[in-house]
Amino acid sequence: MGMLRVISKRGDERLHWNEQDALTGDAEALAAIREAERIFARERARGATAFRVEPGKPVERLEQFDPQTSQIIMVPRVAGG
Amino acid sequence: MTVETLTYIVGAIIATLSLVLFGWLTVDSFLKWLEPRRRAGKLLRAVLTLEQYRQLMRRGYVDIPSPRDPQCIYRVPQAPGLVGVIEQGRRKASLCLQPLEQVPDADLVVIHKLMIEADEETYLQTANSFARICDGD
Numbered sequence: 001m002g003m004l005r006v007i008s009k010r011g012d013e014r015l016h017w018n019e020q021d022a023l024t025g026d027a028e029a030l031a032a033i034r035e036a037e038r039i040f041a042r043e044r045a046r047g048a049t050a051f052r053v054e055p056g057k058p059v060e061r062l063e064q065f066d067p068q069t070s071q072i073i074m075v076p077r078v079a080g081g
Numbered sequence: 082m083t084v085e086t087l088t089y090i091v092g093a094i095i096a097t098l099s100l101v102l103f104g105w106l107t108v109d110s111f112l113k114w115l116e117p118r119r120r121a122g123k124l125l126r127a128v129l130t131l132e133q134y135r136q137l138m139r140r141g142y143v144d145i146p147s148p149r150d151p152q153c154i155y156r157v158p159q160a161p162g163l164v165g166v167i168e169q170g171r172r173k174a175s176l177c178l179q180p181l182e183q184v185p186d187a188d189l190v191v192i193h194k195l196m197i198e199a200d201e202e203t204y205l206q207t208a209n210s211f212a213r214i215c216d217g218d
Contacts, residue, residue: 007188011120051195053128059199073128075192076184080209081177
């Protein structure tokens with residue numbers, strides 16, 4: 001299972017997908033991945049930064065959407081205060 | 082039934098309905114305020130290690146080790162505020178970095194942790210740094 005979490009004023013909004021089902025051509029799983037990819041692109045265009053956060057692995061910046069990532073966290077644009 | 086009695090009954094109904102509406106609006110606003118914070122708290126718990134989470138709950142800050150310098154840690158406060166740069170036990174500078182969009186306090190801690198661990202260089206370039214003049218810590 002993959003999960004996209006987008007941090008916003010409403011807390012984090014989540015979207016799940018099943019990569020295994022998508023590989024078998026499941027329409028619902030493919031639609032969920034497309035939706036996650038669309039949200040990823042939209043947030044990136046707004047200046048958000050994406051991170052790959054997986055158990056037992058160092059956190060990494062993610063420049064492109066990767067449906068094989070188990071958890072992607074997107075944080076809104078930041079600036080020096 | 083007299084006109085006076087009818088007036089009392091209508092008044093009581095209006096007062097009761099007003100109270101119910103006020104209560105409903107209060108509960109609704111509270112839930113709308115609470116839900117983002119609850120979600121942010123869950124994300125924070127998922128992102129921090131158990132040790133980091135305990136430190137945050139007990140001390141009100143969490144220490145994130147610098148990936149590039151083993152002598153350096155970033156002290157991220159639980160409440161919005163400056164992030165301390167601690168080197169060899171002393172606060173050397175304070176950093177200010179914030180999202181352009183308002184987010185729950187717990188999400189601020191998540192943002193600092195992810196940025197420091199994944200892209201410390203950009204984090205340091207983006208944050209405003211205030212060097213410490215007095216070495217009181």
